[in-house]
Amino acid sequence: MRVSDDRYTRDRARLDLGLRLIRHEARTCTIRLWTGLSDDRIRKLYRSYVKDDDGRAVLRHRGRSPRRIAFFFRNAEVHFQAVQLASLFLMYELLGSGPRGIEGRYRVGSLEAGTMLCLAFEGYQELHSPALISFEHAWFLLAALARRVELGVARCESCGGMLLEDLLARRRVACEDCMPSWSGVRARHAPVAQGI
Ligand SMILES: [Zn+2]
Numbered sequence: 001m002r003v004s005d006d007r008y009t010r011d012r013a014r015l016d017l018g019l020r021l022i023r024h025e026a027r028t029c030t031i032r033l034w035t036g037l038s039d040d041r042i043r044k045l046y047r048s049y050v051k052d053d054d055g056r057a058v059l060r061h062r063g064r065s066p067r068r069i070a071f072f073f074r075n076a077e078v079h080f081q082a083v084q085l086a087s088l089f090l091m092y093e094l095l096g097s098g099p100r101g102i103e104g105r106y107r108v109g110s111l112e113a114g115t116m117l118c119l120a121f122e123g124y125q126e127l128h129s130p131a132l133i134s135f136e137h138a139w140f141l142l143a144a145l146a147r148r149v150e151l152g153v154a155r156c157e158s159c160g161g162m163l164l165e166d167l168l169a170r171r172r173v174a175c176e177d178c179m180p181s182w183s184g185v186r187a188r189h190a191p192v193a194q195g196i
Pocket of ligand 1: 156157158160174177
């Protein structure tokens, strides 16, 4: 009996996470990746959610997932919000500090990690109105920081505040407080980043 109870609990957790991801307007491929649910079950879940909760429109995104890190550097406000989101990924232990800097600490497809990703995103949404970063971009940010090929976390060379760094651009790294006339990436510090 124990085994089937566990299986039921697991299945329930899978559906709960799927629903949570639908609410965050995640793409079907993202929901499949994190929950292991089939496209058909995701469709049914989506339909039942829309039927139960017609007060709020949930968009279904189609097409390609975000893949350009330039999005996080388009202006100071987006960069500021992305730094806060990165700090929340650290707080929820989706990222951690390793010998070579920030590294990924999650397994794709783990229900626990998927739930942490939702919690981090929900925390971010509570901090910002309007929140400029969609769930898909948040997930892209986490994956890009874990990959450490294009995007990294850096310190402002002047004051030590946390920033995102475009690893391929090799620009100087500074926040807007320290380099107000800088024409490159300008960013404000994220308060939650202090001490990380
Ligand atoms: Zn600074």
